[in-house]
Amino acid sequence: MSSPRIVAAVEIGTSKIAVLLGRLDGSTKVDIVGHSLSTSKGVKKGEIRDLRAVSDCVHSALSSAAGKYHIDEVYLALSGRHLEGNFNVGTATVSDAASRVRQIDVNQAIADAKRRELPENRSYIHHIQNPFCLDGKVVDSPLEQQGQRLEVGYWSVHADTPLIRNYLRVIGGYGMEVNDIVISSLASGNILAEEVEKDAGVLVIDIGGGTTDWVLYRGGFVVRTGVVSVGGDHITNDLCAGLRTGQKRAEQIKVEHGRAFHDREDRNEKIWLVGDYTIGDKEFPKSAATQIIEARVTEIFEIVKAEIKKADFYKVDDIASGVILTGGTARLEGLEQVAERVLGLSVRLADFEPGLDAELRRPEYTTVIGVLDYARVDQDRVDQSNDGMGILNGLMNVLGIQRKEASY
Amino acid sequence: MKRQRRDWGVSSARGQQSWHALREQTHKTPGVKSLTVKRRQIFLYLKGALLGIVGIVIIGSGALWVGSQLQEDRSKGALADSKPLASIRYKTNGVLSHARLGSMISVSTGTRLIDVDIHAIKRDLESIGQVKQATVERDLPDTLRIQLQEHKPILRMVIENAAGEKKLRMVSRTGEVFEALDQPPDFVRTLPYLGPFQHNDGSYFPLGDMEQVANLLNTCEVNYPNEFQKWNVVLLTRYRGQPGLPGEVIEVRTKEGDSVERLIFSASFDFEKQLDRLRYIREVSSAMGDPLVRADFSMNNKAVVEFKSGRNKLL
Numbered sequence: 001m002s003s004p005r006i007v008a009a010v011e012i013g014t015s016k017i018a019v020l021l022g023r024l025d026g027s028t029k030v031d032i033v034g035h036s037l038s039t040s041k042g043v044k045k046g047e048i049r050d051l052r053a054v055s056d057c058v059h060s061a062l063s064s065a066a067g068k069y070h071i072d073e074v075y076l077a078l079s080g081r082h083l084e085g086n087f088n089v090g091t092a093t094v095s096d097a098a099s100r101v102r103q104i105d106v107n108q109a110i111a112d113a114k115r116r117e118l119p120e121n122r123s124y125i126h127h128i129q130n131p132f133c134l135d136g137k138v139v140d141s142p143l144e145q146q147g148q149r150l151e152v153g154y155w156s157v158h159a160d161t162p163l164i165r166n167y168l169r170v171i172g173g174y175g176m177e178v179n180d181i182v183i184s185s186l187a188s189g190n191i192l193a194e195e196v197e198k199d200a201g202v203l204v205i206d207i208g209g210g211t212t213d214w215v216l217y218r219g220g221f222v223v224r225t226g227v228v229s230v231g232g233d234h235i236t237n238d239l240c241a242g243l244r245t246g247q248k249r250a251e252q253i254k255v256e257h258g259r260a261f262h263d264r265e266d267r268n269e270k271i272w273l274v275g276d277y278t279i280g281d282k283e284f285p286k287s288a289a290t291q292i293i294e295a296r297v298t299e300i301f302e303i304v305k306a307e308i309k310k311a312d313f314y315k316v317d318d319i320a321s322g323v324i325l326t327g328g329t330a331r332l333e334g335l336e337q338v339a340e341r342v343l344g345l346s347v348r349l350a351d352f353e354p355g356l357d358a359e360l361r362r363p364e365y366t367t368v369i370g371v372l373d374y375a376r377v378d379q380d381r382v383d384q385s386n387d388g389m390g391i392l393n394g395l396m397n398v399l400g401i402q403r404k405e406a407s408y
Numbered sequence: 409m410k411r412q413r414r415d416w417g418v419s420s421a422r423g424q425q426s427w428h429a430l431r432e433q434t435h436k437t438p439g440v441k442s443l444t445v446k447r448r449q450i451f452l453y454l455k456g457a458l459l460g461i462v463g464i465v466i467i468g469s470g471a472l473w474v475g476s477q478l479q480e481d482r483s484k485g486a487l488a489d490s491k492p493l494a495s496i497r498y499k500t501n502g503v504l505s506h507a508r509l510g511s512m513i514s515v516s517t518g519t520r521l522i523d524v525d526i527h528a529i530k531r532d533l534e535s536i537g538q539v540k541q542a543t544v545e546r547d548l549p550d551t552l553r554i555q556l557q558e559h560k561p562i563l564r565m566v567i568e569n570a571a572g573e574k575k576l577r578m579v580s581r582t583g584e585v586f587e588a589l590d591q592p593p594d595f596v597r598t599l600p601y602l603g604p605f606q607h608n609d610g611s612y613f614p615l616g617d618m619e620q621v622a623n624l625l626n627t628c629e630v631n632y633p634n635e636f637q638k639w640n641v642v643l644l645t646r647y648r649g650q651p652g653l654p655g656e657v658i659e660v661r662t663k664e665g666d667s668v669e670r671l672i673f674s675a676s677f678d679f680e681k682q683l684d685r686l687r688y689i690r691e692v693s694s695a696m697g698d699p700l701v702r703a704d705f706s707m708n709n710k711a712v713v714e715f716k717s718g719r720n721k722l723l
Contacts, residue, residue: 125427164430
């Protein structure tokens with residue numbers, strides 16, 4: 001068992017910065033030892049616009065979460081419209097005389113799938129493996145099976161290089177390096193969807209402040225991820241314009257009186273614009289707000305649906321487990337109904353692991369909980385790699401030789 | 409009930425065009441430090457500095473304690489090693505003889521070296537006017553080592569005590585007046601006499617800035633040794649020891665046969681130039697066959713010269 005390490009999972013969102021601190025001791029358990037949720041500044045639609053302001057907020061959030069602990073590693077959640085993906089299929093002709101698949105064939109297929117070159121200023125974040133196919137049939141593990149042609153698909157997510165650099169600089173300013181980056185949709189999806197749901201097909205939608213991240217599972221694999229640059233903040237902005245009120249009051253109306261769909265009864269229900277009943281304050285029908293909200297929420301789900309359709313994955317039977325909604329905006333009343341209507345799928349709101357601290361049972365923490373879980377799995381890999389290569393690594397370090405990193 | 413979930417495996421992109429390559433590049437460029445980080449750094453710096461100071465104090469105290477223990481041990485060791493005094497080794501940069509020095513210090517042979525009061529010896533030696541500084545060391549097991557720095561005389565002077573007795577004293581370049589001990593008579597004879605400046609209260613001491621006087625004597629002795637041999641008296645009656653002030657002159661009187669010359673040097677101007685002018689005046693005097701009586705160099709560019717015939721010249 002390795003020595004305990006304090007790992008920080010950080011999500012730099014458009015409207016909030018979430019930090020979760022976990023102690024990893026090499027076991028499957030993660031002890032959560034600190035957390036903080038603070039307002040974000042300098043981020044728009046998931047992209048850093050003001051490096052200084054973001055650094056101030058992130059460092060403050062890290063310090064607040066860390067308390068007496070010293071952070072050893074940082075894992076970062078990444079979102080934003082700049083995230084894109086491509087699906088690549090790698091192939092290999094089975095080289096064995098007896099047509100049995102060997103490790104070399106597997107490696108060749110994997111390498112072939114990952115070889116696509118990106119344009120300048122793009123960097124890969126994830127290479128997410130899809131199932132192997134041997135002579136066109138899906139196989140769990142192709143090794144030692146008989147066949148002629150091996151195929152494997154990879155959903156590769158890439159991001160804008162200068163933007164990643166900015167994120168690294170923000171964390172670098174705190175005197176830390178980023179250990180790994182996880183896209184937000186993947187982090188949320190993995191923590192919220194059960195294995196049976198992933199096998200049956202499930203869509204996880206995380207509606208944040210500036211963006212909506214989604215991930216689609218099919219047959220237990222991540223087949224697509226995406227980011228829509230519309231989120232809860234856009235609903236607030238619409239309310240500002242539509243009700244001619246300030247940002248703060250619009251947000252308050254959304255949280256206190258907002259509903260994702262418009263109901264005929266809303267015309268009769270009145271809402272005070274300011275709420276202090278003084279001169280200048282005025283009443284307006286609730287329907288004015290709900291109509292605005294419904295329009296925007298509908299748009300979000302329509303965009304997600306269009307993207308899934310475009311990827312040719314919109315088959316109701318293949319998403320049998322339906323949709324899981326999370327993110328701060330998921331607390332909006334009636335969101336499931338709108339999602340169900342637009343997407344034509346069964347929808348449920350995210351629920352959390354039993355035993356999770358009450359304070360962390362909030363949609364805002366979903367992503368960072370997922371990132372921390374990713375760190376736990378990554379930790380196992382690091383530990384295994386260190387256990388096996390410790391002496392060799394030490395020797396190589398002494399000799400100044402750099403070990404070539406595995407490319408899969 | 410625990411939710412059924414498989415480990416998802418790590419899908420982080422590595423290798424070609426991976427963001428991990430950026431991490432290396434970004435590592436070389438500084439991150440953006442927020443106020444929080446700067447505050448934390450200052451706090452850590454101050455904490456480090458405080459701990460450092462405390463550490464230094466502890467280490468220093470420890471070192472002092474160890475040092476004192478060692479010193480004590482050494483003293484104890486020295487005490488054990490010490491034997492009766494067998495010899496005294498003298499070293500001086502002057503002329504004081506070992507015999508005289510031996511008579512000046514009160515150490516009896518047979519005394520254990522460790523019992524010799526080296527501070528008292530130092531005091532005794534430095535009470536001798538000619539001794540500038542004395543260093544006394546115990547060289548275990550049985551030797552006493554004495555090193556001296558002596559004043560070197562540049563002038564001599566005659567003083568008269570209350571009983572009217574006249575005594576010869578030496579004057580160093582730092583203005584010290586002391587009794588000549590073991591100075592070779594031939595050397596003492598070459599030294600000019602000093603006629604000091606008399607202060608308002610009637611006293612002659614202290615002598616003011618003898619360094620400048622020593623410079624004049626030294627320049628003459630080195631560059632014009634024949635001229636220096638003629639110099640008999642240095643009169644400082646118009647020299648208060650403040651060369652920067654106007655009217656500060658050093659008068660030298662030479663004596664050759666019955667004739668006495670008065671040479672008046674400015675304490676403010678370059679002595680080499682003044683002495684070179686004197687050489688020229690002597691050549692003129694010789695060519696004219698008219699002995700020199702007085703030469704005044706206090707005008708800087710010209711010297712007022714008076715010859716035995718009564719003629720005055722500006723040269």
